[in-house]
Amino acid sequence: MSERKPSAGEDAAVAFSRKIEILTGTGHLPAVPAAPARGFHLTATPPAACSYFFEEGTMLRSPMIAGARAARCLIGAHSYMNDGGYFRGGTIIGRYCSIGRRVTIGAGMHGMSGVSTSPAFRGGPSRPYTSSEREALGIAPRPSEQFTVIGSDVWIGDGVVILPGIRIGVGAVLAANAVVIGDVAPYSVMGGVPARVLKRRFSEPVREGLEASRWWELPKSQLDILPKGNVIEFLERLAEDPQPAAALDTYRIETPDAADPRGA
Template identity: 35%
Template sequence: MLNKICHKIPGLRSLLRQLETARYQRTWRRRNAHNQTMAATRFPLQAVRVGCHTYGELHVDCFTDAPDQLIIGHYVSIARGVRFLLSCNHQTGTLTTFPLRSHLEGGHHPADAVSRGQTRVDDGAWLGAGAIILDGVHIGREAIIAAGAVVTHDVPPYTIVAGNPARVIRTRLPQPVVEKLADFRLADVPEEQLRTNLDKIYRPLHTAADAENLLKHLT
């Protein structure tokens, strides 16, 4: 009852929204102590899962209480302004694209929040500033999404994509190196082992031999 009264008073309505947002963000942090992400928007908590050590602000847009899941892996870098669009598509094969059910019946009707499926961002991916990730895509391990890119299709591992829609520019490592790293998972390496080998980890990988030598210290 008190909430309904507060929502009718402009100043209190704004304050109430701020308090609700702050409470929501605290809840997100409690559930995500294993990473360094912050919920910049409010979304169904059960719809988003984030792995260890991933960092950045999560701008997740969705127009249903039960969108398909967004699953983000370990060690993912999320730059400022990256947006994830979940269940945000309009009907395209019907009389109109306008969300008539929601407009006439109120609320957010599931028929007006069409989803293309689960969205995945695999370990080690780097999402550049202002990138937009549409639902239903799978961004492969250690891929790079350039700043401002609009990702509408799957991105292979270790590739760099840019543009609107995002297209492959090149692979970020030579193919023989990628093949050597196919079964390696950074998240499986203890942090102390990573600290011990930081100098080796920061050396460029030009050949399969380079990758093989590094893996000897990490596996």
């Protein structure tokens, strides 16, 4: 793996929400000088040319990255993934996320509507099902390919599996070994196979206040002096002294044969 220093002087003052819009195809993400992240070790599986973006303070421990869309991945500031993690291309992870060991984000899927689920028979000379055939067999329409998005401040326990295209809301908690097959509401605590809501972290007014504050976009220096152990006091203090969103550097790290994703 090598690091390439992009051209100097490009604007890095892009809010995280804007970066998500960029990665989903509405613009170009500016590159800034590359810098290593703590514990940053990559393993790529073909055809994934590992070129992706991360903000300051990221820590990844030997993740496996797979899929042709690996060039479009973003990991937010101060998020970490522990040993044995796996995620596919087209993954966006917010800021301050805590991801345990052996977590799979964007798990691979096998088609179940043919004679066999084995990929050995993929791409054979079959015609597509007609609408009436799909209805008779009870086959749901194939979902369009979407990004898997993990909101900020999400805690994912060891062994969790998240299917591709899922949206995990900000502040959610996924209990160890949960299998997440649908979108997760903000500040929900989920567990089980398949995952279901166990409880909410806070009352609705508090949840709404935290979401509206978008505190994860603030400078960490400001967050460090706020009373984070008491969420009521935190919101009160934040209302008294609002701060602008942080403009954090974005870095790129890639394999030598990675295509430049900015024009993708």
